[in-house]
Ligand SMILES: [Zn+2]
């Protein structure tokens with residue numbers, strides 16, 4: 001179907017043949033597997049979304065928005081978020097049948113970079129807010145009905161005063177913290193793959209400490225010559241409506257990311273459930289209780305000897321080789337003694353095969369152990385509700401959670417000033433790279 005679309009594009013104009021626009025010459029159609037997850041509650045289809053893509057609206061990117069959309073369709077994406085530095089107007093001109101093109105924006109600030117999906121306000125407004133704080137840009141995003149994710153937190157931008165990982169610290173993310181309003185973390189970024197594994201382990205720690213923030217993976221595509229559009233991508237699960245027609249729309253994409261009803265992949269597809277629950281949901285059971293998982297994996301190739309791993313927190317509790325392209329698995333695990341995420345990945349058994357050493361990572365199903373917790377995390381409940389709590393002045397004083405980050409920022413500023421005085425360097429220019 002994709003090849004047909006491409007032929008249609010090049011052959012339908014009636015104009016004399018001309019050389020393809022720059023960037024299209026290496027366009028090769030890709031087929032990505034999609035799987036359905038059926039649970040007692042309904043059937044969900046997985047849709048591939050690249051949520052961090054630049055077009056020529058960004059000064060550092062090359063291709064016009066319609067060409068980016070054409071490429072997105074060719075690499076098998078179902079949806080695309082144009083997150084240009086300069087503005088969100090690209091989405092309006094990039095629309096094409098069979099592809100959901102969403103308006104987004106990437107902004108920079110003291111926190112590094114963040115991507116917004118579902119942008120409505122003018123990019124200027126987002127930039128103004130992001131210059132001030134992450135909380136301000138998140139407030140504007142949520143007023144627009146969109147979501148915000150910390151982008152490539154592994155990349156400490158050159159000449160930037162702060163390590164962006166400070167905003168994915170537990171104290172920053174929990175209620176009252178500097179980045180409490182984040183909807184997701186872009187843990188897997190196609191341009192900065194070598195940080196992914198370390199960030200993943202930080203993320204599992206966060207989850208175990210009660211800061212439950214879903215992850216996304218995107219290509220951060222700028223040009224065809226340097227980056228691979230759609231790799232990695234985030235597969236969101238949208239419910240298939242009763243007449244069998246799948247329902248991919250912007251509301252479903254945003255909701256799936258917010259709830260963690262998704263997985264990140266650079267090739268394989270997965271359909272999995274545990275006790276009738278899907279990623280983004282919770283299982284409450286006594287320690288030692290058994291949990292039955294049913295898993296279906298579809299690979300695009302068997303390079304690197306892929307293995308399916310089931311993880312409870314940071315421990316691999318089951319590991320199976322995946323010798324064939326398609327396989328189904330029944331796995332039984334036991335409830336742990338503490339709350340922890342249950343998640344899956346398709347890793348490579350062959351050392352040094354690729355960076356990061358996995359091809360797929362899921363958002364978790366959370367395992368909750370009664371009785372009530374004794375630590376200071378927020379009370380249990382649907383994840384979205386917990387991350388959407390109203391934060392007022394009272395709770396800010398009650399939760400002096402961002403003190404840790406503020407202290408670290410202040411220490412860095414003092415060190416930088418001391419270094420400048422010693423070397424007589426001029427003070428850095430205000431502002432930051434976008
Ligand atoms: Zn960026």
Ligand SMILES: [Zn+2]
Nearest residue numbers: 052054106220
């Ligand atoms: Zn970017």
